[in-house]
Amino acid sequence: MESFFRIVGQNLQPGVERRARNARLLILEAAAEMHVTDRDTGKQYYLDMTPELKADLAAYHGGHCEHSSSEVRQRRDGEGAMHFYCQCLTCGKSIGSALRKVPELASSPPWQDDLENTFHRARGDEYSDLIQKHVRIQKNDEEGFRREYDRYLDSPEWREKRTRVLKRANGFAKDA
Numbered sequence: 001m002e003s004f005f006r007i008v009g010q011n012l013q014p015g016v017e018r019r020a021r022n023a024r025l026l027i028l029e030a031a032a033e034m035h036v037t038d039r040d041t042g043k044q045y046y047l048d049m050t051p052e053l054k055a056d057l058a059a060y061h062g063g064h065c066e067h068s069s070s071e072v073r074q075r076r077d078g079e080g081a082m083h084f085y086c087q088c089l090t091c092g093k094s095i096g097s098a099l100r101k102v103p104e105l106a107s108s109p110p111w112q113d114d115l116e117n118t119f120h121r122a123r124g125d126e127y128s129d130l131i132q133k134h135v136r137i138q139k140n141d142e143e144g145f146r147r148e149y150d151r152y153l154d155s156p157e158w159r160e161k162r163t164r165v166l167k168r169a170n171g172f173a174k175d176a
């Protein structure tokens with residue numbers, strides 16, 4: 001699936017690539033664990049789909065832009081003709097179709113191309129931080145578990161159990 005999206009994602013319009021990327025994220029997140037890169041080490045890490053991670057991902061995907069503030073801006077098309085659109089001031093997307101060209105719109109501010117890119121970069125950073133937060137949490141859990149386990153291996157209960165098991169194994173060995 002990963003390679004399928006990598007192929008599909010190649011040489012496509014940014015919007016299409018983004019949709020392919022989002023679809024790929026949803027597929028990854030539907031699994032019981034996610035294969036991610038640990039930013040602290042650069043190594044691969046299998047992230048368990050814990051309820052906490054699931055909740056954070058749901059909040060992230062629910063946090064898309066509501067286009068609550070926008071402004072009419074003028075945008076030049078490929079042929080150099082000027083058009084008027086509403087641009088969302090948060091995510092930079094155009095809202096609705098082109099507006100009718102009336103003289104009052106001529107003084108509208110210019111379209112901001114970088115707004116959309118900046119927004120998506122910020123969303124990408126937010127996602128990456130969310131993943132890294134859980135990598136750190138789960139790594140600490142693993143370390144905690146390992147420490148507990150080491151302590152157990154050092155304990156009198158374990159030594160006693162181990163001696164018993166070894167004695168029995170020795171007994172079997174003698175019988176054989």
Ligand SMILES: [Zn+2]
Pocket residue numbers: 065066067068088089090091092093
């Ligand atoms: Zn928006």
